Amino acid sequence: GGPGSGIRTVHTDGTGLSQLPFTVYYPHQIEVDPVNNKVYFGDVVGFNGLRRANYDGTGVETLATGIVVGEALDLDIAGNRIFYSHNEIGVDEHQLWSANLDGSDPLLLLTVTERPNDIELWNGQMYWSTQFGIHRANLDGTDATKVVTFDAGSPWGADGFAIVPEPSSIAMGGIGAAVIGAYGFVSRLRHKRNGKCLWHLGRRGLKGDGETSANCRWQVPIVGALAWLVAALGPIATADAASLYFTSDGSIKRANIDGSGLETLYSYPGGSGSMWVNCIDIDPATQKLYWYGKDSTHPMVLRSNLDGSGIEPVITTGLTSNALYGFAVDGVGGKLYMHQHLGANSNSSIYTANLDGTGLAKLPFTAYYATDIIPEPVSGKLYFHDNVFYQGIRRSNLDGTSVENLVVGDARGVGLALDLTASKLYYTDAATHQIFRSNLDGSGQELLLSLDHMPRDIELFDGQMYWMSQFGVYRANTDGTGMTQVLALSGANWGSNDTLVIYEAVPEPATVAVVFTAVPMLIVAEIVRRRRQRATRPVLA
Numbered sequence: 197g198g199p200g201s202g203i204r205t206v207h208t209d210g211t212g213l214s215q216l217p218f219t220v221y222y223p224h225q226i227e228v229d230p231v232n233n234k235v236y237f238g239d240v241v242g243f244n245g246l247r248r249a250n251y252d253g254t255g256v257e258t259l260a261t262g263i264v265v266g267e268a269l270d271l272d273i274a275g276n277r278i279f280y281s282h283n284e285i286g287v288d289e290h291q292l293w294s295a296n297l298d299g300s301d302p303l304l305l306l307t308v309t310e311r312p313n314d315i316e317l318w319n320g321q322m323y324w325s326t327q328f329g330i331h332r333a334n335l336d337g338t339d340a341t342k343v344v345t346f347d348a349g350s351p352w353g354a355d356g357f358a359i360v361p362e363p364s365s366i367a368m369g370g371i372g373a374a375v376i377g378a379y380g381f382v383s384r385l386r387h388k389r390n391g392k393c394l395w396h397l398g399r400r401g402l403k404g405d406g407e408t409s410a411n412c413r414w415q416v417p418i419v420g421a422l423a424w425l426v427a428a429l430g431p432i433a434t435a436d437a438a439s440l441y442f443t444s445d446g447s448i449k450r451a452n453i454d455g456s457g458l459e460t461l462y463s464y465p466g467g468s469g470s471m472w473v474n475c476i477d478i479d480p481a482t483q484k485l486y487w488y489g490k491d492s493t494h495p496m497v498l499r500s501n502l503d504g505s506g507i508e509p510v511i512t513t514g515l516t517s518n519a520l521y522g523f524a525v526d527g528v529g530g531k532l533y534m535h536q537h538l539g540a541n542s543n544s545s546i547y548t549a550n551l552d553g554t555g556l557a558k559l560p561f562t563a564y565y566a567t568d569i570i571p572e573p574v575s576g577k578l579y580f581h582d583n584v585f586y587q588g589i590r591r592s593n594l595d596g597t598s599v600e601n602l603v604v605g606d607a608r609g610v611g612l613a614l615d616l617t618a619s620k621l622y623y624t625d626a627a628t629h630q631i632f633r634s635n636l637d638g639s640g641q642e643l644l645l646s647l648d649h650m651p652r653d654i655e656l657f658d659g660q661m662y663w664m665s666q667f668g669v670y671r672a673n674t675d676g677t678g679m680t681q682v683l684a685l686s687g688a689n690w691g692s693n694d695t696l697v698i699y700e701a702v703p704e705p706a707t708v709a710v711v712f713t714a715v716p717m718l719i720v721a722e723i724v725r726r727r728r729q730r731a732t733r734p735v736l737a
Contacts, residue, residue: 203237203253208617216253225269225314229297230573231529231594236278238269246280246299259299268315268324271297272335274530274551279305279322279335281312292324292337305337318359325357438657438700441485442664444685446472448487448504453657453698455669455683461504462487471496475523475534475695478502479551486510488523488534495520497532497553502699510553522546522569522580523695529573529594535566535580546580546596559596568612568653579612579621589623589638602638611654611663611696615674622661622674624651631663631676644676653696664696 202220206213216235223237228251236248236259246260246269260280268281278299282291288309295302310326317323323332323343330344438453446464451457464472473489487498497511510532517536524533532549544564549556565583571594572579579591579602589603589612603623611624614636621634622644631645631654644661645651651670654663662671662682672679 203235216249218249218253218256220247224267227269227271229271229273231273231576232297233576234297236269236271238267238280246278248297257299260293260295260302268292268312270315270317270322272317273297273528275335277335279315279317281315281324283311292322292333294335305335306333306340308340314357316357316359323357323359330357438698440662440669440683441476441478441695441697441699442653442669443473443476443695446474446489448473448476448485451669451683453682458683461485461500471498474520476697477523477525477695478697478699479525479527480699481527482551486523486525486532488520490520495536497534497549510551511549511556514556515547517544522566524569524571525551526571526573526594527551529571531571531594533569533571533578535563535569537565546578559592561592561596561599563590567610570612570614572614572616574616579614581610581612581623589621600637602636603632603634603641610652613654613656613661615656620674622654622656624654624663626650626652631661633674644674645672645679655696655698657698657700662696662698669696 202215202218203223203226204213204215220237220239223239225236225238227236228234229236229248233251234248235251236246239245239247244262245258247256247258249256259278262282267283268279270279271277272279276297277294278297279292279294282293290308290311291304292306292308292312292315293302293304305322308326308331310328310331312324312326315322315324317335321332321334323330325331327346329342329346331340332343333340440451440453440455441461442449447460448462449458449460451459462473464470471487471489471491473487475488477486477488478484479486483502484499485502485504487500488495489498490496494513495515495517496509497515498507499510500507515534515536517538520535521537522533522535525531526533530551532551532553533546534549535546536544538544543558545562546559546566546569547556548559559578563580563582566580567583568581570579571577573594576594577591578594578596579589582588582590588601590599590601592599602621610626611622613622614620615622616636619636621636621638622631623634624631629647629650630643631647631651632641633644634641647665649665649667649670652664652666654661656662656674659674660671660678661674662669666685668681668685669683670679671682
């Protein structure tokens, strides 16, 4: 609560702890915008408002003032809106607001009697937690309803919660979610959009270093201990939950990560009007599989459920080239990226559109054969191959400005993969049958493998690299050792296996117990089963 109060940052390995260069007395909520590199936070008690700053803490801006206790906060980056609460306006009177990300155009959505503790956005609606349950309304505040009611009394109810795509479950972490004695508690369990779990630890029961205090060690109730064990072990990912999605001879196929369970999701039938699928990618937020391909007359973009059902058009007009190469989905930024080869002229480039297919536009550079494209929203960069004329790997800002040449001489590069944790770039050269690794800026090039087949798309998963060829899917350690064939394909045409996507279904956790404290009793209030799925492109810290 004094001048030294603030927000601190630390690397994921625990090193580099530092405090951002401003004072914030009581930040109830912190949200990040990886597209615009901003951090948002409520600054209550001392400042009574909503603020944001750059990732390094510079450029602090005031977005809203007069928030007595603003605890709920979430961002709709694609919609350019921020959602937040004004708590304790009066006796049993609280408000939910939205505004543009810069704080302009504030709009009162709802006045409610139950105090909002946390807010999450999902599927065009907002959900918020209170002492007495979980509520839902449209983003304009209409059709408000309570979707979960808490019968067991808790001083604060669900302090934090998360929404996972499938099944549509709500995972809650109320006071006592993992209880150690009557005094120790984990006050919040939240799954954030970057795929990490954030644990706020109570001052007693669990210290900042994760050790249990002697006073609490002997007061662990059995139910609380089990809840903590389940919550702690649940988020662990298993490779068995991952799947390989890939294109082969114009069709889309799926298999388990070990190559078993091969199935065809879409089979190219041939003939006029049939779609030949060149590339695919997955938006993990909506759990949609996007297809980039062409029929006998023109290219198009379709999307479907992950099992290939529910096919719907996204882009059917505006694309003119029948020579299609790279394709990518940026779910964070709400964009599609696709390459069109339109001859040796400036029209050959990467094009972007919104996820619903609107806003098709060309990026302001020329790229003749961009065989793989990776949008990286954390740094705001776009990585891509540019073959034949440039013969190398390049990157730009996501809007296509500031093009940089990273690797020169990659004669027929096809696949790209990023390891942001290690700051490494992996890429294939189909002409020389080799796989390379370098730093993200292209320096420090290493030859990892020389192969007897043509490597095409490449992906990273679980400390290993996977790649496609006309003969199937292969795997090796990221240093090139331990190569093995995961899945064999026969009769595939050259150039037909353009895309490989690894999609991971992770139990997080398999069972979450929400426990409320009513000293000296513990009451198990809810058990919620949920699963999280995410795509593994790119690898994030």
